[in-house]
Amino acid sequence: VLSTAGGKPLYAQIAGQIEDQILAGTLAPGEPLPSMRALARMLRISVITTKRAYADLERGGFLVTVAGKGCFVARKSPGLLRGERQRRALGALRGAVRTAKRAGLPLEELEKALAEIYNEES
Numbered sequence: 001v002l003s004t005a006g007g008k009p010l011y012a013q014i015a016g017q018i019e020d021q022i023l024a025g026t027l028a029p030g031e032p033l034p035s036m037r038a039l040a041r042m043l044r045i046s047v048i049t050t051k052r053a054y055a056d057l058e059r060g061g062f063l064v065t066v067a068g069k070g071c072f073v074a075r076k077s078p079g080l081l082r083g084e085r086q087r088r089a090l091g092a093l094r095g096a097v098r099t100a101k102r103a104g105l106p107l108e109e110l111e112k113a114l115a116e117i118y119n120e121e122s
Helices: 010-024 036-043 047-059 078-102 107-121
Strands: 063-066 070-073
Touching (some): 010 078, 036 047, 047 063
């Protein structure tokens, strides 16, 4: 389900949903994905949007593109991909902690805010 409300770009929503399916094992290594044009038609969005989503997934190591054949789920193990995703999340968290420290936010308030945000996202 894609949403135009909430501020998250459509390409990021698409990439996130495909990434989640790969990590969950719903999409297996080597499995073909719909062509960019077919996905754009199915979702009634621009081909440029699907192209951006696939490009982000390829950069992240989740997809491989074979010229003339299409896009396929990368043959990396889900555990390795999950580890990459966790490293990215921790990097973003480090940046947020640096910003909070510069703003003078006490650790206790930061922990409380993190717990609230974490629970909101569940």
